[in-house]
Amino acid sequence: MIGVAVVGAGHWGPHLVRNFNDHLSSQTLWVVDQAETRRKAIGERFPSVSLSPDIDDALGDDRVDAVVIATPTSTHNELVRRALEAKKHVLVEKPITNSLEEAVELCRLAESLDRVLMVGHVFLFNPAIVAAKEYIDAGDLGQVEYLSMTRTNLGPVRTDVNAAWDLASHDISIANYWLGTAPDAVSASGGSWLNQGVQDVVFATLRYPNGVVVHIEASWLNPRKRRLISVIGAERMLTVDDMDLNEPLRLYDKGVVGAEAEITDTFAGFRSQIREGQVLIPHVTTGEPLRTECEAFLARVRGGEGSLSDGWAGADVVSVLEAIDRSIANNGAQQEVETIK
Numbered sequence: 001m002i003g004v005a006v007v008g009a010g011h012w013g014p015h016l017v018r019n020f021n022d023h024l025s026s027q028t029l030w031v032v033d034q035a036e037t038r039r040k041a042i043g044e045r046f047p048s049v050s051l052s053p054d055i056d057d058a059l060g061d062d063r064v065d066a067v068v069i070a071t072p073t074s075t076h077n078e079l080v081r082r083a084l085e086a087k088k089h090v091l092v093e094k095p096i097t098n099s100l101e102e103a104v105e106l107c108r109l110a111e112s113l114d115r116v117l118m119v120g121h122v123f124l125f126n127p128a129i130v131a132a133k134e135y136i137d138a139g140d141l142g143q144v145e146y147l148s149m150t151r152t153n154l155g156p157v158r159t160d161v162n163a164a165w166d167l168a169s170h171d172i173s174i175a176n177y178w179l180g181t182a183p184d185a186v187s188a189s190g191g192s193w194l195n196q197g198v199q200d201v202v203f204a205t206l207r208y209p210n211g212v213v214v215h216i217e218a219s220w221l222n223p224r225k226r227r228l229i230s231v232i233g234a235e236r237m238l239t240v241d242d243m244d245l246n247e248p249l250r251l252y253d254k255g256v257v258g259a260e261a262e263i264t265d266t267f268a269g270f271r272s273q274i275r276e277g278q279v280l281i282p283h284v285t286t287g288e289p290l291r292t293e294c295e296a297f298l299a300r301v302r303g304g305e306g307s308l309s310d311g312w313a314g315a316d317v318v319s320v321l322e323a324i325d326r327s328i329a330n331n332g333a334q335q336e337v338e339t340i341k
């Protein structure tokens with residue numbers, strides 16, 4: 001049985017408490033939260049769990065093998081460091097930290113102490129995202145040309161990080177996973193209306209090797225909740241709509257043929273340039289991605305291999321986020337993405 005302490009029981013933490021508590025091979029022993037109201041709520045729902053406002057109480061318990069951190073991003077660096085130094089394995093929510101330098105230091109610390117450091121990039125455990133990766137890798141779309149990624153909603157509004165760090169961190173992790181690499185350069189712009197200096201919306205363009213372009217719209221100030229990704233390949237196209245619980249993935253056997261060949265002023269002539277093939281809606285198994293993520297973490301703690309969503313993958317995401325911030329600060333000028341490791 002793997003003993004788990006969850007630090008941070010706000011909006012997201014209780015889902016982690018539940019998953020580790022329900023799992024046959026783990027038990028949530030401690031929940032740490034500075035807010036008494038949050039500790040009280042957890043105590044009512046999980047009466048067997050010990051509660052504390054101070055992480056040291058959990059770190060001092062020898063039964064605790066792993067610490068799961070779901071506090072605001074600005075607190076991650078210190079809490080992850082303390083947990084690793086106490087020789088605990090760590091699963092930290094995304095993004096790993098709010099600084100690339102700190103992220104790299106944490107990865108090196110985990111390696112030197114032989115501890116697991118994993119980042120909660122939950123979409124890497126989403127069945128539709130995993131199935132899309134299989135289609136991309138099998139060459140079903142042909143050469144990937146560009147990705148369009150939209151992640152909007154009204155709230156939740158954060159103050160310690162902007163909409164890119166909060167929301168686009170998901171899309172960057174997905175794009176890096178699908179394309180098997182990080183981008184070389186980024187340009188971005190954004191706007192702050194709710195809190196000065198904290199962008200509520202960010203439009204980012206990421207340039208990956210081989211000319212692949214990725215555009216991300218991330219906003220917590222939009223009336224429509226949208227989680228939509230389009231992947232445009234030279235031969236086929238694919239969409240993942242995370243709001244569609246039953247049929248999130250679609251493959252389009254569509255394209256434009258001979259776009260340059262003929263100039264025509266008739267509608268029929270225009271349509272003849274569009275190749276309209278079948279739309280395939282593959283069956284995607286449903287299931288809670290967070291549960292799969294927690295299982296992957298437990299497998300790593302038990303000694304299993306795996307680098308999906310490890311600390312270095314989390315640091316790659318932070319490197320892109322820092323480049324986005326630099327570009328916003330420089331009126332959208334393209335910035336190189338720092339390579340790591």
Ligand SMILES: NC(=O)c1ccc[n+]([C@@H]2O[C@H](COP(=O)([O-])OP(=O)(O)OC[C@H]3O[C@@H](n4cnc5c(N)ncnc54)[C@H](O)[C@@H]3O)[C@@H](O)[C@H]2O)c1
Nearest residue numbers: 008009010011012013033034035038070071073093094122
């Ligand atoms: N993977 C996902 O889809 C997903 C979804 C939501 C949030 N998150 C991530 O989870 C993290 C938390 O987000 P949230 O929405 O739950 O935030 P939140 O503000 O609702 O909750 C954070 C909790 O941490 C507590 N806290 C803060 N500092 C602490 C400290 N030093 N020690 C103990 N407790 C402390 C607060 O009292 C609060 O209850 C963020 O990193 C966020 O990006 C991930």
